[in-house]
Amino acid sequence: MLDLRWFNRWFGGIETSREMIAAVARKTGKAQFSVLEVAAGDGFVPRTLVEDFESSGIHLDVTLLDRAASHLPTNGAAPKIAGDALSLPFHNSTFDLVSSSLFVHHLSPDEAVQFAHEALRVCRTAVLVNDLGRSPLHLAIAYAGVPLYRSRITRNDAPASVRQAYTVEEMRDFLQQAGAGQIDIERHFLFRMGAIAWKQANA
Numbered sequence: 098m099l100d101l102r103w104f105n106r107w108f109g110g111i112e113t114s115r116e117m118i119a120a121v122a123r124k125t126g127k128a129q130f131s132v133l134e135v136a137a138g139d140g141f142v143p144r145t146l147v148e149d150f151e152s153s154g155i156h157l158d159v160t161l162l163d164r165a166a167s168h169l170p171t172n173g174a175a176p177k178i179a180g181d182a183l184s185l186p187f188h189n190s191t192f193d194l195v196s197s198s199l200f201v202h203h204l205s206p207d208e209a210v211q212f213a214h215e216a217l218r219v220c221r222t223a224v225l226v227n228d229l230g231r232s233p234l235h236l237a238i239a240y241a242g243v244p245l246y247r248s249r250i251t252r253n254d255a256p257a258s259v260r261q262a263y264t265v266e267e268m269r270d271f272l273q274q275a276g277a278g279q280i281d282i283e284r285h286f287l288f289r290m291g292a293i294a295w296k297q298a299n300a
Contacts, residue, residue, distance in 0.1 A: 110198060110227065112147055113291040116283070117225045118146065120293060121194065122155055125222060130193040133219065135182045136200035139170050145194070148186035160192070165224045184210060185215045187200075196225040198221075202262040206271065209263070213275035217296055224277070226292040229262035231285065268292050 122128060133141045140254050141260045150157060167177040172212045180186040182200070184264045195216035216224040263271070265282050268290060278297035285291055 107174050110289065111142060113227045113285040113289045114142060114146055114196065114198060114225065116285070117196075117227065117291045118150070118157070120154075120156065120192070120281070121223055121225075127193075128154050129158070130222075131158045131160070131191075132163060132194045132196055133160050133185075133187070133192040135162050135185075135195060135197040135216065136147065136203075137163050138168050139166055140175060140177075141199055142198045144173065144186045159297065174189070183211045185219045185220045189218055189250070190221045191219050193222045195220040195223075198227040198228070199229065201226055201228045201268070201271075206267075209268075209271045213277070215273050217275055217277060217294060220296055222296060224231060224272075224292075224294040226268065226272075226290075226294070226298075228268070228290055228292075230261040230288045232288045252297060265290055265292075273278060 115200070118130070119202075121130070132143065134140065135270070137143065140159075140161045143157065143161065147159060156279060161169055161175050161177045162180050162185070164179065164181060165168050166177070177217060178186065179206065184234040185195075188296045197212075197216075197282075204212060211228075213224060267282065269280055269292070272294040275293035275294070276297065279295040281293040281295075283291050
């Protein structure tokens, strides 16, 4: 968990999500968003974003979802729900935004499309996907960093996650198959990608 926070804080995770939310705010002209964070774990990423955006006037009302209640934090004001990311337990258009961080690379291609379809169904505005981008250089860096990781699990999982990650082109294809109206994907620091899948107006 500490390694994951370290990655998100210093190697593009927080910044990627921050830039995506700022882009949505600029495009929509809104300053308040309800957000469903999928595969939220202890909620570190959305909690950090809520705090970071306070000074800029953007307010995030976050709900945390994870497959197991034991993964979710036991404190904090954010609502916490155990549920399946591939069959989200919410009505259509419940949240302004549905977000995930370092989740999609754990899914098979068919599951990635299913998740994106569900996320688009549940959102009103857009789906935000913050994930790794696969490349040979990224894999080499992941192996080079193994001695720095504090957890034995991370030493195994970091290279495996890069091998499982998708390219920008593959992510775009998944989001198109899921029915996104428009897709904006940016590359960020240290092989992060930020994908914004906008909901179709009539969906």
